[in-house]
Amino acid sequence: MLTHAEENYLKVIYHLSQTEDQGISTNAIAQKIDTKASSVTDMIKKLKEKDLITHEKYQGVFITQLGMYTAKMIIRKHRLWEVFLVDKLHFNWDEVHDVAEELEHIKSEKLINALDAFLGFPKEDPHGDPIPNAKGEIPYREKELLTETEENNNYMCVGVKDTSVAFLQYLDRQKIALGSTFMVLKHENFDHSVTILFQENELTLSKVVAQNLFVKKI
Amino acid sequence: MLTHAEENYLKVIYHLSQTEDQGISTNAIAQKIDTKASSVTDMIKKLKEKDLITHEKYQGVFITQLGMYTAKMIIRKHRLWEVFLVDKLHFNWDEVHDVAEELEHIKSEKLINALDAFLGFPKEDPHGDPIPNAKGEIPYREKELLTETEENNNYMCVGVKDTSVAFLQYLDRQKIALGSTFMVLKHENFDHSVTILFQENELTLSKVVAQNLFVKKI
């Protein structure tokens, strides 16, 4: 059984491992958890002791199979609770993160599987991120960044890379939500902005925005 | 902001205060929390510092107005989550306590009020205990113990005093649930058992059972 702190570290190590085939550095973890490197070193010892990660002094952290499965169960809980908050309690997608960070630590397999069924076995959370199933399998969904799209093709918005309140509220103001469809009109070479035809209007999205919107060709 | 431990102590002190107009003794708290008296003394200092209780050395604990309100908000959360588990996730009434003990510590006023609305502003939890509203008001419901009833009158089961798994499963086996109706046939003087006419059968309930069943005359 893991403490809340151990679960939070493990989740961060899992996410960092997704885009890193080297060992994860102590500093990288410290930065994500917003803590000091010395605290991370201490926690590394505890997670290693529980066979969730491997670690040699000064060599970075690798997550084990057990660690990956455990992390995916935490992520499963987080994302299912987010769906609950949005679908059932009518939270906005920018309001769910902090509450889900607390709810993800509730320890009851029966609870989370019953919640999954109650929600209709959703495949994605309110930000378009995939929800691991009870076995730890993560459903694949085709998607690409708006920056990678082709002009004069139609796309549907299927996810956000940045899930910050600021970005989500920006999208709300532009009336862009998951499921929104549009045509890509022009990739501007100069500033890498993307102009789309959305709800009968031309809308220009900056590079930063385009780099954080996942879309799918339709 | 309170820690989980502080909330658990406060809840226990609140419950003990309901049936005690003296100060609550250190030992009484220790017994309920299943901890040592010395640990209780330490925690008393913390709760006193936060103005949730008053306490003079060796004199027992009294809960303050702030303490009562705070405790009722925790109980509100506990009972609303129990309703959610039973009504929405189809938990049995004997399976909800431990999970609700965890869920009651989730800190979000918006969450708990949205949950209240989602559940249709229930007045009672799955054991018939009243749910404080957002202001801390506790709805009153007429009820008496089965031991106090009159022969040849009709009653409805409206709550349980003992919420242990053993008692709840016993009631399940007898097919007695909240809302069940029956006629009280006989109070047996010898052993204080109560015989009822329930679903066309005579059923004799022991003194222990009758002392823990809340009913209402219909």
Add this chain to the structure above:
DNA sequence: AAATATTTTTAGATTTGTCTAAAATTATAA
């Protein structure tokens, strides 16, 4: 009312998770 028992508090220790400051190691640069 003094002796005994019980309750409560204090003192000091332990575990978890954090910190600062210093030491050890690795990486970078002149």
Add this chain to the structure above:
DNA sequence: TTATAATTTTAGACAAATCTAAAAATATTT
């Protein structure tokens, strides 16, 4: 390739919540 910089670990400290053992206060009993 040595000097410098950055990273990582260790050492020691602290707060929260717990414990045991002993001391202090209160309650009970003869």
